[in-house]
Amino acid sequence: xxxxxxxxxxxxxxxxxxxxxxxxxxxxxxxxxxxxxxxxxxxxxxxxxxxxxxxxxxxxxxxxxxxxxxxxxxxxxxxxxxxxxxxxxxxxxxxxxxxxxxxxxxxxxxxxxxxxxxxxxxxxxxxxxxxxxxxxxxxxxxxxxxxxxxxxxxxxxxxxxxxxxxxxxxxxxxxxxxxxxxxxxxxxxxxxxxxxxxxxxxxxxxxxxxxxxxxxxxxxxxxxxxxxxxxxxxxxxxxxxxxxxxxxxxxxxxxxxxxxxxxxxxxxxxxxxxxxxxxxxxxxxxxxxxxxxxx
Ligand code: PMP
Numbered sequence: 001x002x003x004x005x006x007x008x009x010x011x012x013x014x015x016x017x018x019x020x021x022x023x024x025x026x027x028x029x030x031x032x033x034x035x036x037x038x039x040x041x042x043x044x045x046x047x048x049x050x051x052x053x054x055x056x057x058x059x060x061x062x063x064x065x066x067x068x069x070x071x072x073x074x075x076x077x078x079x080x081x082x083x084x085x086x087x088x089x090x091x092x093x094x095x096x097x098x099x100x101x102x103x104x105x106x107x108x109x110x111x112x113x114x115x116x117x118x119x120x121x122x123x124x125x126x127x128x129x130x131x132x133x134x135x136x137x138x139x140x141x142x143x144x145x146x147x148x149x150x151x152x153x154x155x156x157x158x159x160x161x162x163x164x165x166x167x168x169x170x171x172x173x174x175x176x177x178x179x180x181x182x183x184x185x186x187x188x189x190x191x192x193x194x195x196x197x198x199x200x201x202x203x204x205x206x207x208x209x210x211x212x213x214x215x216x217x218x219x220x221x222x223x224x225x226x227x228x229x230x231x232x233x234x235x236x237x238x239x240x241x242x243x244x245x246x247x248x249x250x251x252x253x254x255x256x257x258x259x260x261x262x263x264x265x266x267x268x269x270x271x272x273x274x275x276x277x278x279x280x281x282x283x284x285x286x287x288x289x290x291x292x293x294x295x
Pocket of ligand 1: 161187188190191209210212215248251
């Protein structure tokens with residue numbers, strides 16, 4: 001699914017086939033979850049592959065490394081160049097891009113220097129369909145921001161995401177909605193959350209969530225198109241009086257919700273601000289004039 005005979009990946013300065021990779025089972029990342037990654041999309045445009053908000057993603061990767069005391073010697077420009085090169089080598093334009101920064105061997109709970117950068121790309125076609133999500137309030141909360149750097153995209157945080165999706169899916173739901181340690185709504189397992197009430201959108205402020213690149217794109221598009229968005233803390237009870245709701249993320253893009261637990265959002269998705277923003281987002285990701293230039 002992720003590669004074929006001709007696929008190449010980037011690993012520490014080399015272009016290699018995924019089957020020839022040699023990753024140690026003593027890596028500190030594998031045992032303890034200390035590593036960081038990104039999920040980025042490239043879209044086909046008349047002027048070639050556009051790595052959507054790629055610089056923001058790579059800046060978040062570097063910021064995540066710094067927070068996690070992981071030393072990575074690359075600049076945003078270098079990371080963008082490498083990614084363009086990798087897409088070219090793999091002949092991909094509509095693609096998913098997965099950079100992973102992982103650490104060398106150590107079973108000790110001590111800092112180590114050895115750091116590796118892996119970048120893989122695979123084909124990611126146009127997502128079709130507008131099926132709405134049945135959402136379950138998770139019994140799991142997002143991690144306490146005083147126990148970790150919740151704004152970093154760190155491998156270990158995804159145990160929390162996986163627990164939430166496993167619980168939700170085992171009960172027949174499509175997605176989980178997690179609260180923070182104060183009981184306010186935080187985000188989905190791998191996407192940020194918005195709801196609409198009386199023509200205004202609401203989304204939690206930063207603090208207990210991943211600062212999503214798509215969330216920021218939606219805030220920018222809303223502002224440019226006169227849609228009011230308020231960032232504030234809110235409860236599940238408020239969501240259960242909303243007109244409509246949606247998630248945002250690189251993979252999910254803008255995904256509408258049908259229901260939260262036994263509450264059905266009454267506004268038809270096609271008439272919602274989320275739907276309007278999903279159309280604006282679809283245009284934005286493929287808009288050629290905003291292709292980020294690198295060499
Ligand atoms: N929250 C979490 C926990 C995530 O894993 C993701 C996906 N990276 C998001 C939100 C959405 O972030 P982005 O829009 O940058 O993909």
